[in-house]
Amino acid sequence: MSTLVSTTMTAVHRRVLLFLAYLGLAALSNVAAFLLRFDQVVPAAQWELCLTLLPLLLAIRALAFYPFRLYDGLWRYTSLWDVRDLALSIALSTLVFVGVVRLGLGIRAYPSSIFVIDALLLFCFQTGVRAIPRLLRERGWMGTGRKRVLIVGAGDAGAMIVREMRNNPSSGYRPIGFVDDDPAKVGHRIHGVKVLGSRVRLPEIIAEDAPDVVLVAMPSAAPATIREVVTALEPFHLPIQTLPNLRDLLQCRVEVGQIRNLSVEDLLDRVPVDLDPEPLRALVQGARVLVTGAGGSIGSELCRQVARLAPTMLVMLDRYENGLFAVANELMAAGHSSIAPVIGDVTEVGQMNRLFAEYRPTLVFHAAAHKHVPLMEGNPCEAVLNNVGGTRIVAEAAHRHEVERFILISTDKAVNPVSVMGASKGVAELLLQQLGRSSRTRFATVRFGNVLGSNGSVVPLFLEQIKAGGPVTITDPQMRRYFMLVAEAVHLVLHAARLAKGGELFVLEMGEQISVVEMARNLIRLAGFVPDKDIVLAYVGCRPGEKLVEELVAAHERVEKTAVSKVLAVVSDSGRDLTRLSTLVAQLEESAAEGNVATVLGLLRTILPNYHPVPIPATLDGSPDVDSGVTEELPASSADIVTASPTGSHRRA
The missing domain is CATH 3.40.50.720 (NAD(P)-binding Rossmann-like Domain)
Structure with missing residues (x-):
């Protein structure tokens, strides 16, 4: 219970600190806007106007800050969604402030350019302080002691796995490059990682960049493609890893923890996933x-x-x-x-x-x-x-x-x-x-x-x-x-x-x-x-x-x-007559029960004309086992088949 209360208090304190930091940056951006607008020499009347309206501005900023719940985000995990919410919050509060100053209070002396400069500065300050923890967190992703990974496949899965590696430096992986057959991607970078070339250059790339492991990031690739990659890697003593097959990915998300060793199942054709159960x-x-x-x-x-x-x-x-x-x-x-x-x-x-x-x-x-x-x-x-x-x-x-x-x-x-x-x-x-x-x-x-x-x-x-x-x-x-x-x-x-x-x-x-x-x-x-x-x-x-x-x-x-x-x-298309099948099968089973190997093989050839057995080596004692007790339905050559020794009796009802 005490742990839960402590965790709750920590979360509350964190939100309060984020809220105060936001208001501090809002005040700083407004003051900085006046300094920029007047080239650092702000007239006294403008300073007075700035300080008089600053509490109103902060109150409006705070009200716009709350519905977007910007205080709930973890800065080290800042994403484009957080940046979008931040921009909307600043834009909305700026429009409200302009309306109150111009229409509500009727103040015309407040410079219009201040509204724009203030909003832009606040956006830069806010995104900057959010980006710093993430940059500090990710600064070790290129460090030593991690496996150098060459990623085959620069599609969505490859891009996501690189991003996950950057977000999780403790994963133990360091991506050194992509390999992809799309010529439009070669030479470009994805999350800072270069597409080094196509699969044709795979041996050359491995020789030059010396990866510790190859990661096949092609969840939807055909097994034949995977086999080609494995064959290309034959001269190199490298472990090959992969991501789950597309059919096994429950959501459109790839994580470092999903990396696994390539298995023989990945090399086989798979059943379509759209069969209705x-x-x-x-x-x-x-x-x-x-x-x-x-x-x-x-x-x-x-x-x-x-x-x-x-x-x-x-x-x-x-x-x-x-x-x-x-x-x-x-x-x-x-x-x-x-x-x-x-x-x-x-x-x-x-x-x-x-x-x-x-x-x-x-x-x-x-x-x-x-x-x-x-x-x-x-x-x-x-x-x-x-x-x-x-x-x-x-x-x-x-x-x-x-x-x-x-x-x-x-x-x-x-x-x-x-x-x-x-x-x-x-x-x-x-x-x-x-x-x-x-x-x-x-x-x-x-x-x-x-x-x-x-x-x-x-x-x-x-x-x-x-x-x-x-x-x-x-x-x-x-x-x-x-x-x-x-x-x-x-x-x-x-x-x-x-x-x-x-x-x-x-x-x-x-x-x-x-x-x-x-x-x-x-x-x-x-x-x-x-x-x-x-x-x-x-x-x-x-x-x-x-x-x-x-x-x-x-x-x-x-x-x-x-x-x-x-x-x-x-x-x-043979139109085969099966009327004699029951009789032949009865003879076949009877001969098998008696251990009559030659007759069994002959009957199998009679029932199945396309059965062409190969000669079988001699029995374990070194002597061929030949039985000439062939029924009248058998072809003459059946008695000449050399077979292994027959098995003995079998329980029959």
């Missing part, structure tokens, strides 16, 4: 939602976004307890109570039927899948049992229990697959298309590429290798991949789910494919190292089942725009 709320709010594979990267993010849309119940299914435990705890800590974490296996028919009967989901997102390409090459039977059989079992349960919508999460590796994982997801896509033709449930598939930072993806692997000092291993220098942030990919999946009417296949527009080598080199740069100097890149050759370039759409498919930006509908 309300249709998603209409889809999920009040619904009973089931997410399979809820403990994985995609499944857990689906759970987070679905939970925020207020479903009646969120059922989270996974057969691995650790990931499920983590996301369930996270959601409960965030206040989401209508959740049901369930340990279960999508390949167990009885278990899935009991789950659907108990929770009666109305919306299902099927994200459970084996996705590691090299592992599935060595375990093709397990890939089929989980990715094909699991999808069929959950989809048929959804059909039996009349779920409203069922969304399969697929992958770009299902397009012209060369891997078992991609082929198994391709068969799952066909199953959904077949079911969508006859079921009351709206079955749909969403296909997209790599999501940044997902379990087992390349970026976390690169970061671990960089942390260990290298080398960073890359399969092939020509390898390119689509990348998207997991939160944004899931956001688009939800929008695609809203569009589903039955049997559709959607793809997410993932932007341009990014070179994996470029991604690795950028990650090394962002970690503060120089590629090929501090951290070595090693090329190890393609792993089994890997493509150099992934595809989102096959040759026999075409895409059409939908009502949602970045979500495209895939239309197949």
Whole structure:
């Protein structure tokens, strides 16, 4: 209480002192106006007139001073708004004083020029005393001991951050120059900081001015532009920092505290910010939602976004307890109570039927899948049992229990697959298309590429290798991949789910494919190292089942725009007959359950004529595993496929 009273008294005392200072300057400016007007030799009659009317002038000045609340401003933070208010206050009080002297009192002897000189002097005095504390406060902004910052981008964000650095000398930054591609800005100064040149001269500018850090102040720049800047900085061992993306700036204000290290997310194409979230709320709010594979990267993010849309119940299914435990705890800590974490296996028919009967989901997102390409090459039977059989079992349960919508999460590796994982997801896509033709449930598939930072993806692997000092291993220098942030990919999946009417296949527009080598080199740069100097890149050759370039759409498919930006509908031109699909899938699952690898691979090629597997190395014991038990539907060449050893038994209902 005593502290509050002390603070209040200090504020009152400060206002009184400011008020008295203002009146003192008003008196000084009036006296100075007479001295200037009469060249320092003021006639006695004029001195008497000055002193007689001075109290009236001060009273009018004081009355005009109050409504503009000029006593509340902190002089060291004086801005153009304060100067505007000060000018209005002086102009208003001067006009009132002129009216009282000329019209009210009828005094004509008071020189007209005094009114103007007095007003101008008072404005200069007032702005001067306000500017001095700010100048004293900012005099240290160019001092030593601060990081020399080169700012890329001389737009509004760059100008604001320089002003913030000047206003906060304790920030530890000293801007030494701007880099901007606008030729009209080059050579000019912004808040006293010169625009040194364009991005073409970036290496030359760094060599000449030796900054300690580069700040990319382009919140609205395209990721391709950011990548160009990072590439230009490759020869220099400099940390790269940036400001929040434009979509993350809640207000048109940039502060020093918002500066952060550039991250790999800044190098990726982002989802448009104008997607309306309300249709998603209409889809999920009040619904009973089931997410399979809820403990994985995609499944857990689906759970987070679905939970925020207020479903009646969120059922989270996974057969691995650790990931499920983590996301369930996270959601409960965030206040989401209508959740049901369930340990279960999508390949167990009885278990899935009991789950659907108990929770009666109305919306299902099927994200459970084996996705590691090299592992599935060595375990093709397990890939089929989980990715094909699991999808069929959950989809048929959804059909039996009349779920409203069922969304399969697929992958770009299902397009012209060369891997078992991609082929198994391709068969799952066909199953959904077949079911969508006859079921009351709206079955749909969403296909997209790599999501940044997902379990087992390349970026976390690169970061671990960089942390260990290298080398960073890359399969092939020509390898390119689509990348998207997991939160944004899931956001688009939800929008695609809203569009589903039955049997559709959607793809997410993932932007341009990014070179994996470029991604690795950028990650090394962002970690503060120089590629090929501090951290070595090693090329190890393609792993089994890997493509150099992934595809989102096959040759026999075409895409059409939908009502949602970045979500495209895939239309197949093949006119494929799916009548034998159920029979072939039954044989495929049976062969997988028996561990018959060659038959599994042959059936995958029969179901997917565009599946062209690469030869797989010998089994761990060094001997090829060849099984000639091929059904009559298989092509003759199927028995000649050399495979890894099959996995063993799998629990089946």
